[in-house]
Amino acid sequence: MKGSLRLLCNWAKIGLLLLILVIAGCNTLKKVGDEELLLTKNNIYVDDEKITDSEIKGLISQKPNSSVLGYPLRLNLYNLAKEDPDSSFQNWLHRKEKREKRLNNLLSEKQVNRLQESFMVKGYSEFLKRIGEPPVVIDTALTNKSVKRLEAYYNSKGYFNNSGTYQIVDGKRKKRAELDYQVTLGKPFIIDTVQKNITSPELDSIYRAFYKQSFVKQGEQFDLDNFTLERERLTALFRNSGVYNFQESSINYDILRDTTLTADDQLMDVQLNIKKFRSATDSTDTSDPYRIHRLKKINIYSDYLFGDDIDSLNSIEYENYTIYYKEKLRYRPKALTDAIFFEKDSIYRDIDRIRTYRQITNLNTFKYPNIEFIPDTTQAQLISNIYLAPRPKFSLNMNFDVTHSNIQKVGTAFSASVITRNVFGGAETLNISARGSIGLLSDASLSNETFTSELGGDINITFPRIWLPFNTEKIIPYYMLPQSRLLAGTNFQRNIGLDKQSLNSILSYNWSPTDRLRNNLELLNVEFVRNVNPDNFYNVYRNTFANLDDLADDFQDDPQYASFFEESNNDTDPLRLTIPEGANAFAQAVLNNEIPVSEEQLDEVNSIEERRRRLTENNLIFATNFTHTKNSKSGINDNDFYQYRIKLESAGNLLSMVANVVPYNKNDDGQLLVFGVPFSQYLKTEIDYIRHWQLGDSQVLAFRSFGGLAVPYGNSNNIPFVRSYFAGGSNDNRAWNAYELGPGKTNNINDFNEANLKLAFNLEYRFPIAGDVKGALFADAGNIWNVFDNENNPDAIFSGFSSLADIALGTGLGLRYDFTYFVFRLDVGFKTYNPAEQGSDRWFRDFNFKKAVFNIGINYPF
Numbered sequence: 001m002k003g004s005l006r007l008l009c010n011w012a013k014i015g016l017l018l019l020i021l022v023i024a025g026c027n028t029l030k031k032v033g034d035e036e037l038l039l040t041k042n043n044i045y046v047d048d049e050k051i052t053d054s055e056i057k058g059l060i061s062q063k064p065n066s067s068v069l070g071y072p073l074r075l076n077l078y079n080l081a082k083e084d085p086d087s088s089f090q091n092w093l094h095r096k097e098k099r100e101k102r103l104n105n106l107l108s109e110k111q112v113n114r115l116q117e118s119f120m121v122k123g124y125s126e127f128l129k130r131i132g133e134p135p136v137v138i139d140t141a142l143t144n145k146s147v148k149r150l151e152a153y154y155n156s157k158g159y160f161n162n163s164g165t166y167q168i169v170d171g172k173r174k175k176r177a178e179l180d181y182q183v184t185l186g187k188p189f190i191i192d193t194v195q196k197n198i199t200s201p202e203l204d205s206i207y208r209a210f211y212k213q214s215f216v217k218q219g220e221q222f223d224l225d226n227f228t229l230e231r232e233r234l235t236a237l238f239r240n241s242g243v244y245n246f247q248e249s250s251i252n253y254d255i256l257r258d259t260t261l262t263a264d265d266q267l268m269d270v271q272l273n274i275k276k277f278r279s280a281t282d283s284t285d286t287s288d289p290y291r292i293h294r295l296k297k298i299n300i301y302s303d304y305l306f307g308d309d310i311d312s313l314n315s316i317e318y319e320n321y322t323i324y325y326k327e328k329l330r331y332r333p334k335a336l337t338d339a340i341f342f343e344k345d346s347i348y349r350d351i352d353r354i355r356t357y358r359q360i361t362n363l364n365t366f367k368y369p370n371i372e373f374i375p376d377t378t379q380a381q382l383i384s385n386i387y388l389a390p391r392p393k394f395s396l397n398m399n400f401d402v403t404h405s406n407i408q409k410v411g412t413a414f415s416a417s418v419i420t421r422n423v424f425g426g427a428e429t430l431n432i433s434a435r436g437s438i439g440l441l442s443d444a445s446l447s448n449e450t451f452t453s454e455l456g457g458d459i460n461i462t463f464p465r466i467w468l469p470f471n472t473e474k475i476i477p478y479y480m481l482p483q484s485r486l487l488a489g490t491n492f493q494r495n496i497g498l499d500k501q502s503l504n505s506i507l508s509y510n511w512s513p514t515d516r517l518r519n520n521l522e523l524l525n526v527e528f529v530r531n532v533n534p535d536n537f538y539n540v541y542r543n544t545f546a547n548l549d550d551l552a553d554d555f556q557d558d559p560q561y562a563s564f565f566e567e568s569n570n571d572t573d574p575l576r577l578t579i580p581e582g583a584n585a586f587a588q589a590v591l592n593n594e595i596p597v598s599e600e601q602l603d604e605v606n607s608i609e610e611r612r613r614r615l616t617e618n619n620l621i622f623a624t625n626f627t628h629t630k631n632s633k634s635g636i637n638d639n640d641f642y643q644y645r646i647k648l649e650s651a652g653n654l655l656s657m658v659a660n661v662v663p664y665n666k667n668d669d670g671q672l673l674v675f676g677v678p679f680s681q682y683l684k685t686e687i688d689y690i691r692h693w694q695l696g697d698s699q700v701l702a703f704r705s706f707g708g709l710a711v712p713y714g715n716s717n718n719i720p721f722v723r724s725y726f727a728g729g730s731n732d733n734r735a736w737n738a739y740e741l742g743p744g745k746t747n748n749i750n751d752f753n754e755a756n757l758k759l760a761f762n763l764e765y766r767f768p769i770a771g772d773v774k775g776a777l778f779a780d781a782g783n784i785w786n787v788f789d790n791e792n793n794p795d796a797i798f799s800g801f802s803s804l805a806d807i808a809l810g811t812g813l814g815l816r817y818d819f820t821y822f823v824f825r826l827d828v829g830f831k832t833y834n835p836a837e838q839g840s841d842r843w844f845r846d847f848n849f850k851k852a853v854f855n856i857g858i859n860y861p862f
Helices: 002-025 073-080 085-093 099-107 109-117 119-131 140-156 201-209 224-239 333-337 350-362 534-540 542-555 559-564 581-591 599-616 653-658 801-806
Strands: 038-046 163-170 176-184 190-198 251-256 267-274 294-301 314-318 321-325 370-376 381-387 394-403 408-421 429-441 451-463 483-494 500-514 517-531 565-567 575-577 619-631 641-651 672-674 682-696 699-712 757-770 773-785 808-818 823-833 843-846 853-858
Touching: 073 119, 073 757, 140 163, 140 176, 190 201, 201 224, 224 251, 314 333, 321 333, 350 370, 534 542, 534 599, 542 559, 542 575, 542 581, 542 599, 559 565, 559 581, 575 581, 581 599, 619 653, 653 672, 773 801, 773 823
Parallel strands: 038 176, 190 267, 294 321, 294 381
Antiparallel strands: 163 176, 251 267, 314 321, 370 381, 394 408, 408 429, 429 451, 451 483, 483 500, 500 517, 517 619, 565 575, 619 641, 641 682, 682 699, 699 757, 757 773, 773 808, 808 823, 823 843, 823 853
């Protein structure tokens, strides 16, 4: 792994050098004509006030060439392309006498012709043009088009008398210029009265009941956007009030001007027109006005396939629904009707149609449904036909991966899962999965074996409802897409670390009150972790062993401690503690005051032994947690949004309460034991906040903050390793490797550093470079600390605001390649402020490529 990082480092240096040479050797004006001006900047002034609004700036047809940190990289890449590569090749070919003849003899005439068409000659130039960007020269036709756009925009805001002009401002450098756009607004027009002409009495009644919510109001300035919003509001209002076939195209407005007013009176009258229904095949209005429809009958076709003869199906009546099926009904009627939000004799609501689509999809048993409405125009009633096409009863998924890490030279992983749908007739989904892996160890000292192995499996069943002994529909209705999940799994890990066996079981519920809100409650999250090979602790945690072995060096020549040591391969330190007997015996002898050491050395051995006990003990975690998430992102291309996640977790309280009834055994430390294992007891909370700002031209500023605290109490004096926090890594502080940073201002005291308090802040500026290649500059700050637990190292403990000086800072840059479906990411992080150093050495001491940390990841870190 280190060799790979050195190779990446060298390539990064070479790439940086080539980039500097390209920057130094390019002429920005190379392809700008003598009578042309390169556009460098657009300025928009409205009534002499400079405009910075990105929406208005987006109206400009011509924009300057894109830049990376102020440098027009894509323009200069384009300038490197040959205008006539064929001619250039011919000039080179005939520059020296007999060159063409020698090449023909060497390659053949056909191959020489192919060389001309090759990537290195013609293709190279085409590639540069494709990823580059031609110079943007000022085009007055496009400039006039921009002026018209600006005038049209302000017309839509009520400034009907506005006028626009532009001016070319020569730059201080030759063949460069800026464009200044000037818009004079004049007085805006104000809505004087709002009149209405609604042909349907029923629509008129609905409108009058909700007219106060209108976006078009008397006395306000004319704004075309408000008219668009009002059309959307009215369409949604009518379609959710029984008018199932209402069309937005039936709404239009007349703008009236009182001819008796003077030119200075900027008042206008608005008339809302809602016409009669117009069929899709007829361009004229029908004689029937819009009417409110009620549902007369609701039919559910439970296993419908296109082309089925409906008359041959069986049917049953269930709570005012008619369910059709073939031969045998494979679904419980309630499971189907709970997913339908239409009710007999109720008025049609479009929101019920949308919720029905979502909930049927949430069942994970049917393909996307087809919902049909058949009107009875004489009675204003609807017949609803809901066609459900079943998905396959069984499906099989298999995956195979090849992996590499700092522990494994090479590894293979496989997994398989069988999905069974509609297990109990209520649209339940059963997923049985198995996974396994085998790998070749990179360091033989980590284990007595050469290979690692892991084997695990899960049984997961999902119910499309809240599975509790009491009815929760009034609290969590079905339109919130409720799900219950029951999982039981096990995992066996051999020959990596301490060898672990784990059993876990989860009973959880999740639901989404809106499209942007999601709640998840894990009522029970039980995990049992057993360390099979605790004697391998010092082989895995090499730094911890090195610290203990260094302390033992002063006693290796004493005959009474000779049994603790064995010969090593280190010439400067020929003896070392044996693992595990010698290391354990030496630590116990120190703690029993059988070996004379200083108070500082005693504290260090005590810390090492405490950590060994903690990481080799078995864990029983009996927890409950709740997670609330909100995401304001409106779509995949929305780069201006926020997201937050709040999580609360409590562990051990139920077992602690049972202790009042059931007598538990205790260990020597007074901890209560369940199945011979002390159960963990703690409270934990996390807050994660992400904010993205769209800066224009595909530039994004992304921010993330995270805070987490886990406090042990009662039956525990520390947090289980699997529930603690670590710092560093490709999605955290990228100037440190995972588990390498902290706690506090300690310096790599262990191989896997963790603690129970974490703060993290990330800021990243993302920008386009060329084509699908993106770039980023980032700053990562944060650290982990111990607090309210049994840690006694003051350098690792959070002691108040003064400990914030231990927040580490890493800065760096990154490259991303967008493959559309995912993003490949390479980040290089530099230790800018390292709290483990002293004084001024904390700043920029390791700020170089030799000490840089390279991170490879998939997709953005936040």
